[in-house]
Amino acid sequence: MSEQEDLEQRLARLASATDALRPSAGFSARVMLAIDHAPAHAAHAAHAAHAAHAAHTPAPSFLETTWLSARRLLPVTAFAAAMAVVWAVQVDDSIDDELATSYTSELAASYASLELE
Amino acid sequence: MDTLEKAVDRVLSGDRSAFQQIVDATSQKLVRLGARIMGNQADAEDVVQEAYVKAYRALTAGEFDRRSSTNTWLYRIVVNGAIDAKRSQKRRSEASDEQVDPGWDGAAFAEARLALSELEDWLQALPPDQRAALVLQSMEGLNNSEIAQVMGVSEGAVEQRLVRARATLRQKRERS
Numbered sequence: 001m002s003e004q005e006d007l008e009q010r011l012a013r014l015a016s017a018t019d020a021l022r023p024s025a026g027f028s029a030r031v032m033l034a035i036d037h038a039p040a041h042a043a044h045a046a047h048a049a050h051a052a053h054a055a056h057t058p059a060p061s062f063l064e065t066t067w068l069s070a071r072r073l074l075p076v077t078a079f080a081a082a083m084a085v086v087w088a089v090q091v092d093d094s095i096d097d098e099l100a101t102s103y104t105s106e107l108a109a110s111y112a113s114l115e116l117e
Numbered sequence: 118m119d120t121l122e123k124a125v126d127r128v129l130s131g132d133r134s135a136f137q138q139i140v141d142a143t144s145q146k147l148v149r150l151g152a153r154i155m156g157n158q159a160d161a162e163d164v165v166q167e168a169y170v171k172a173y174r175a176l177t178a179g180e181f182d183r184r185s186s187t188n189t190w191l192y193r194i195v196v197n198g199a200i201d202a203k204r205s206q207k208r209r210s211e212a213s214d215e216q217v218d219p220g221w222d223g224a225a226f227a228e229a230r231l232a233l234s235e236l237e238d239w240l241q242a243l244p245p246d247q248r249a250a251l252v253l254q255s256m257e258g259l260n261n262s263e264i265a266q267v268m269g270v271s272e273g274a275v276e277q278r279l280v281r282a283r284a285t286l287r288q289k290r291e292r293s
Contacts, residue, residue: 010239011256015153015256018236018256020229021145023148024158027162031144031165031166031169032136034167035136
């Protein structure tokens with residue numbers, strides 16, 4: 001009997017001895033439970049829970065809706081107000097400059113007329 | 118079309134309970150295959166359970182193209198899972214000695230456990246892919262073409278793994 005035959009015989013004997021192996025009790029139920037808790041299913045369950053929660057939540061009133069919308073617009077409104085202040089200050093400065101220029105021109109004209117006299 | 122393929126059709130059409138039929142019809146041979154590669158039943162059940170979860174996800178996501186039979190496809194998922202688990206087990210240098218409740222004849226279970234233990238001692242010197250090829254051929258009775266399909270490699274690669282596995286086992290015998 002060659003070594004190769006020994007090897008094959010041993011494999012055959014161990015195959016035969018392990019033929020009776022079967023899953024432990026409750027294996028099938030554990031598999032189905034694992035499938036229920038698999039991430040893909042969990043995502044589906046979360047979606048279903050969210051939908052159920054939404055179905056049981058009463059619709060918000062007009063005031064709540066307005067308040068929620070206003071809160072969302074608050075940053076935009078604050079930015080717009082800041083820009084308006086900056087614009088107003090700039091416009092005010094330019095008006096002051098223009099008024100100062102015209103006053104200087106008037107003074108120069110007055111001096112010129114006095115010198116002529 | 119056999120019962121298994123019909124059950125797959127039902128899962129594809131959204132019948133989750135049909136997957137239980139697939140598990141009931143295939144778990145015995147898949148756990149046995151897993152145990153022969155892993156060397157113990159507890160690890161085999163973990164691998165097979167994970168394989169079923171992957172299979173269910175793939176079925177419901179429409180990723181099973183049915184180019185191979187359902188049996189071959191499940192074999193492939195289990196063999197790949199067992200090879201990965203065996204590799205990570207080797208990296209951690211630990212083997213699970215967790216006991217499982219057989220739920221069936223104690224004498225037959227004791228004999229099978231002893232045989233698994235002997236198999237593990239004998240084949241632990243082999244790289245997981247060589248061990249899987251040897252188990253598929255000599256214990257599961259698959260031919261090289263079927264092993265190639267299950268392992269997703271060429272027949273030449275299967276032949277090479279089998280030759281190397283047997284050479285390693287012969288050398289081990291000569292040394293002992």
